[in-house]
Amino acid sequence: MSLKHAILVMLETEPGSGYDLMRHFRQRLGYFWNAKHQQVYQQLKQLAIDGYIEYTLEAQADKPDKKVYSITPAGVEELRQWIAAPVAPNKINDPLLVKLYGGHLSDRDNLLAELERHIDTHRRRLQELEAIEQTLLSFDKAEQEAMKYPYITLRRGILGERAWLDWAAEAQQIINK
Amino acid sequence: MSLKHAILVMLETEPGSGYDLMRHFRQRLGYFWNAKHQQVYQQLKQLAIDGYIEYTLEAQADKPDKKVYSITPAGVEELRQWIAAPVAPNKINDPLLVKLYGGHLSDRDNLLAELERHIDTHRRRLQELEAIEQTLLSFDKAEQEAMKYPYITLRRGILGERAWLDWAAEAQQIINK
DNA sequence: TATGAATATGCAAATTGTTGCATATTAAAT
DNA sequence: ATTTAATATGCAACAATTTGCATATTCATA
Numbered sequence: 001m002s003l004k005h006a007i008l009v010m011l012e013t014e015p016g017s018g019y020d021l022m023r024h025f026r027q028r029l030g031y032f033w034n035a036k037h038q039q040v041y042q043q044l045k046q047l048a049i050d051g052y053i054e055y056t057l058e059a060q061a062d063k064p065d066k067k068v069y070s071i072t073p074a075g076v077e078e079l080r081q082w083i084a085a086p087v088a089p090n091k092i093n094d095p096l097l098v099k100l101y102g103g104h105l106s107d108r109d110n111l112l113a114e115l116e117r118h119i120d121t122h123r124r125r126l127q128e129l130e131a132i133e134q135t136l137l138s139f140d141k142a143e144q145e146a147m148k149y150p151y152i153t154l155r156r157g158i159l160g161e162r163a164w165l166d167w168a169a170e171a172q173q174i175i176n177k
Numbered sequence: 178m179s180l181k182h183a184i185l186v187m188l189e190t191e192p193g194s195g196y197d198l199m200r201h202f203r204q205r206l207g208y209f210w211n212a213k214h215q216q217v218y219q220q221l222k223q224l225a226i227d228g229y230i231e232y233t234l235e236a237q238a239d240k241p242d243k244k245v246y247s248i249t250p251a252g253v254e255e256l257r258q259w260i261a262a263p264v265a266p267n268k269i270n271d272p273l274l275v276k277l278y279g280g281h282l283s284d285r286d287n288l289l290a291e292l293e294r295h296i297d298t299h300r301r302r303l304q305e306l307e308a309i310e311q312t313l314l315s316f317d318k319a320e321q322e323a324m325k326y327p328y329i330t331l332r333r334g335i336l337g338e339r340a341w342l343d344w345a346a347e348a349q350q351i352i353n354k
Numbered sequence: 355t356a357t358g359a360a361t362a363t364g365c366a367a368a369t370t371g372t373t374g375c376a377t378a379t380t381a382a383a384t
Numbered sequence: 385a386t387t388t389a390a391t392a393t394g395c396a397a398c399a400a401t402t403t404g405c406a407t408a409t410t411c412a413t414a
Contacts, residue, residue: 001399001400002270002272002275003270003400003401005272005275005276005279006270006275008279009275009278009279012279012282017362017363018362018363018364019361019362019363022362029278030269031269032269032270032271032274032275032278033269033270033271033274033275034268034269034270035270035401036401036402036403037362037363037364038363038364038365038401038402038403039400039401039402041362041363041364042364042365045364060361060362062361062409062410062411063360063361063362063409063410064361064362064363064408064409064410065362065363065409066361066362066363067362067363076282079279079282080282080283082276083276083279083280083282083283083287084283084287086291086294087272087273087276087291088272089273089295089298089299090269090270090271090272090273091211092207092208092209092210092211092267092269093179093180093183093209093210093211093267094209094210094267095179095182095264095265095267096264096266096267097209097210097330097333098179098182098183098186098209098210099182099259099260099264100326100329100330101186101206101209101326101327101330102185102186102189102256102260102326103260103325103326103329104325104326105189105253105256105257105260106257106260106261110260110261114263114264117263118266121266122266148280148281148351149277149278149279149280149281150278151351152277152280152347152348152351152352153274153277153278155344155347155348155351156274156344156348159340159343159344159347160337160340160341160344162340163336163337163339163340164337166336167332167333167336167337170329170332170336171329171332171333174325174328174329174332175329178369178370180370180371194391194392194393195392195393195394196391196392196393199392212371213371213372213373214392214393214394215371215372215373215393215394215395216370216371216372218392218393218394219371219394219395222394237379237391237392239379239380239381239391240379240380240390240391240392241378241379241380241391241392241393242379242392242393243391243392243393244392244393
């Protein structure tokens with residue numbers, strides 16, 4: 001289970017609320033981590049019980065109150081150890097490919113429409129990631145050095161999305177052929 | 178839940194046992210579907226109860242007996258409907274990227290060693306997929322046409338692995354820099 | 355002035371997936 | 385002769401994830 005560590009690694013960068021973390025997952029880290037808000041709030045609760053994080057309540061003038069979590073030294077140590085240990089390669093379960101594998105049971109137009117919907121999503125995603133990259137590249141040397149590791153993961157997102165789109169174009173051609 | 182449909186789509190191509198399906202997942206479809214044997218056997222049981230598949234017991238001279246499952250008309254219909262309905266884009270949770278995101282908490286050698294391990298896995302995977310592709314390309318026109326949709330998913334595997342390796346090479350450079 | 359979107363958090367139930375344990379046969383290797 | 389690998393299936397407990405429900409505020413829009 002690494003939702004726990006995904007949360008810790010984000011809080012290690014910067015304290016934040018469950019809602020902040022969710023925004024991060026949705027808007028920035030979606031290409032490598034996804035979770036529902038219920039799961040995030042549950043984990044935050046548990047991580048606080050385990051002493052890996054702690055929180056302060058913050059009243060806000062214009063918005064509902066929020067719990068701002070930050071990582072504890074015990075949390076940093078836990079994270080450090082997890083990062084040092086080997087991890088199994090990422091498990092992939094992709095329903096779209098299951099569908100395409102059985103494409104002969106559907107009709108061409110349906111498959112192409114479905115593919116088109118997915119292409120839209122991935123195109124938007126790629127644009128977002130490239131925009132983030134442009135921002136990072138506008139930073140000065142010191143800031144870029146500080147963002148080195150997140151940048152590596154961002155590149156994975158970008159190369160991954162481009163490869164996905166290249167494949168989708170191939171897939172369209174084969175289906176139409 | 179699409180493990181159910183991943184199993185149905187395989188049985189629609191060809192009847193097989195739980196063990197056969199597992200071999201498929203491990204050796205051929207690992208780039209788009211993964212499952213443990215316990216889960217596969219459970220699902221097979223449930224799918225049989227639901228009437229989507231049925232089985233015959235086959236005694237084998239040299240090996241333990243096996244249950245050979247095949248899809249029923251109800252199963253094909255269920256699969257057809259599932260394929261026709263839109264599906265949400267694939268959810269990605271990649272622990273390796275979580276690790277790299279927090280790379281500043283580890284040391285360079287550890288990160289590079291970890292990356293090397295993953296590169297080995299992906300390289301092997303790519304070679305296997307390219308070998309399968311060569312086999313498919315040696316088939317005659319009619320057979321290739323019949324394998325059109327599985328071939329599209331195979332291409333996803335190949336392009337995906339190549340992109341992964343390209344990224345890994347970039348990552349090594351950035352870490353070493 | 356209602357309606358929806360964004361912010362903010364959470365419980366409970368159900369489903370899905372993993373881990374640990376268990377068994378039995380045959381072929382090949384040591 | 386014994387061990388290991390491959391074949392073949394399964395239960396039970398536990399962990400992780402999803403779905404459904406629930407609440408409350410503020411801002412912008414219709």
